[in-house]
Amino acid sequence: MHLLLAFILAAFLGLELISRVPSQLHTPLMSGTNAISGITLVGAVLAAGTGTGGLSPWLGVAAVAAASLNVVGGYLVTERMLRMFQPTQKAVHKND
Amino acid sequence: MTELGFGLQGESLRSFAYLLATVAFVLGIKWQGRPETARRGNLLSALGMLLALLATLIGAGLQLGWILLGLLLGGALGAWLALRVEMTRMPEMVALFNGSGGLASLLVASAEFLREARPTPMLSVLAMLGVLIGGLTFSGSLVAWGKLSERLPSRSLALPGQQVLNLLLLGLVLLGLILGLILPAGPALLLVLGGFCCSHCCWAWAWYCRLGEEICLW
Structure with missing residues (x-):
């Protein structure tokens, strides 16, 4: 039941957090939240590290690789996008 | 734990x-x-x-060895892709990363499901949902990536009899879910899970080919 509670609270939280965001930040925000979804990495590490033999740990290792691709790539791509929004730069980049 | x-x-x-x-x-x-x-x-x-x-x-x-290897491989590939991609090619790169996150969810759910000799109904349902949602994210993101990078045509792609096909694939997904709940553990479950993955990936593919344009617009 606490999983369901967390799920519902997270849904409301997400709605509150991303409302009223200026449109030029939508793309980096999308990319940044996508990187957070790579938190599957934690589950992947646990699945890979709990040695019971069989297929499970190997699926876990593959999941670790896929999730770290998501995490590292996601944060770096977001950083590169956000570098275009330096507050010192007065020029507005219309990239979306 | x-x-x-x-x-x-x-x-x-x-x-x-x-x-x-x-x-x-x-x-x-x-x-x-x-x-x-x-x-x-x-x-x-x-x-x-x-x-x-x-x-x-x-x-x-x-056991850290393989985990660190996975972290290193995935992280290095992610960094390499993220740093060398051109600015104009960013959206399709995000689609690709999103897809790899979906793939990870699918794999974690499969690993947890296959670990248990007799999964509880709760675990079965959660694992199936994980496979379904992760697989949809994976195949859908791949289509979005294909369309954004112009490897796929950006118009709506539909097969003849698409709706019948969609219903059929949805039926297979539900069948996989039910079988996963009632069958005893062992190789049978692996087969069910494999069939489940394949069927719903096809379903996702068919579905997202129709919705591709909306997905591209995020």
Whole structure:
């Protein structure tokens, strides 16, 4: 039941957090939240590290690789996008 | 988590680290909503992820060798792709990363499901949902990537009899779910899971080919 509670609270939280965001930040925000979804990495590490033999740990290792691709790539791509929004730069980049 | 050999103290330390990571994610998203604080927000969110990862890795009982290899391979590939991609090619790269996250969810759900000799109905349902949602994310993101990079035509792609096909694939997905719940453990479950993955990936493919344009617009 606490999983369901967390799920519902997270849904409301997400709605509150991303409302009223200026449109030029939508793309980096999308990319940044996508990187957070790579938190599957934690589950992947646990699945890979709990040695019971069989297929499970190997699926876990593959999941670790896929999730770290998501995490590292996601944060770096977001950083590169956000570098275009330096507050010192007065020029507005219309990239979306 | 007791089977992983965590003491009570280590367990609560880890929970606390997860709590801090959650706060970092929430604040990070909040900061990313304003141009002045957006970069700081992304950094905070990344630090939260690092904390969550370290807290998990440091827990005793994990065999670290293969995990570190996976981290290194995935991380290096991600960094390489993210740093060399042209600015105009960013959206399709995000689609690709999103897809790899979906693939990870699918694999984690499969691993958890196959680990148990007799999965509880709760675990079965959660695993199936994980496979379904992860697979949809994976195949859908691949189509979005294909369309954004112009490897696929950006118009709506539909097969003849698409709706019948969709219904058929949805039926297969539901069948897989039911079979996964009632069949005993063992190789049969692997088969069911495999069939389940294949069928719903086709379904996702067919579905997203129709919805591709909307997906591209995020």
